[in-house]
Amino acid sequence: MGGSLCPGGVPQCSVTDLQALLLALLQGVSELFPVSSLGHTILVPALLHWTNINRADPTFLAFVVILHLGTALALIVYYRKRWFAIVRALVVSVIRGRLSQDRDEKLGWLLVVGTIPVGVLGVLFQEPVRALFGSPAPAAAFLAINGLVMFAGEALKQRQQRERSRATLTGKASALTGKVRPIEHLSFAQSVLVGFAQSFALLPGISRSGASMVAGLLCDLDHEDAAEFSFLLATPVIFAAALLETRYLVAPDAHVALVQAVAGGLVAAIAAYLSVAFLMRYFESNDLRPFGWYCLIAGVVCFILSKRGFVS
């Protein structure tokens, strides 16, 4: 890191060691759970009255970059075999100059195509959107909306499944349409749709994984595949966003404590790794509704608290 490092003490740095640890844990977990990491990193410090944290402070921004790098690295490590196969297949297809039937290649191009909307919209609108909505009340409202979106997604998915099973019973559908698709059978247009849904996470309180999972479910993926596609789609976005913001690490005003930085990055990475491992098992047989309830209740409570002046 090029920014000046302070030895781990509090006075020069914008966050205390305990705050750094909690923020790292919060980032690692909430980035992958469909509950909005951005919303939580706005709401939790406000609820706990961490008035020493200034979100525009170069030191704090540099610390956040490290947390994002930790999260992205955890995702890359978790899906290392998949990413290796995907990157190799992409390189081979570019050299060959045409698309083949290879599953890794198809998945790779789906991820590339799905990343374009969030990449473009993120660069164009991230800062104005955060300037407009980056305070507790809007974040709480969007968190509640995030919960409703997950309920709506689950309801639509169930309706799809009911209609499909009815069609199969009456012989109107082929055996193939009765099955839920694996990721590689998505079309490029559907991948763009999922990527576009992911870009709603620019709004604090809307979850990246939640939005892209709901879109994936509506594109006929089951919960496990929708979660996996969502995590694979999130990896380049989180990693690229962190890389593009590494300028904060070398900013002359950034005084990140070395101990805080290393510990924070490590805690975020471990939390993210455990979260993705847990969620992939969870979505084998469960759905988004528990997260929907959490977001709805937490959003409504935080919104009321913020309107009554209980958050700073």
Add this chain to the structure above:
Amino acid sequence: MKMLALVLAVVFFVLGVLYGLGTINVFTKSGAEHAHHVSHLVVCWVLALLSLIWYRFQSSPAR
């Protein structure tokens, strides 16, 4: 489609250069501040690269 891919590649490349030089500040929060435009430059060049790959796929004799 081949021509479209090539035109898009050129447009995105030039846009990237203009953002990098700070000649255009459209959709940038900080206006003339240099650092912010690096993100725009990188995204434009990535889109230019993807357009070139698309062009290559269109040009393949196997198609």
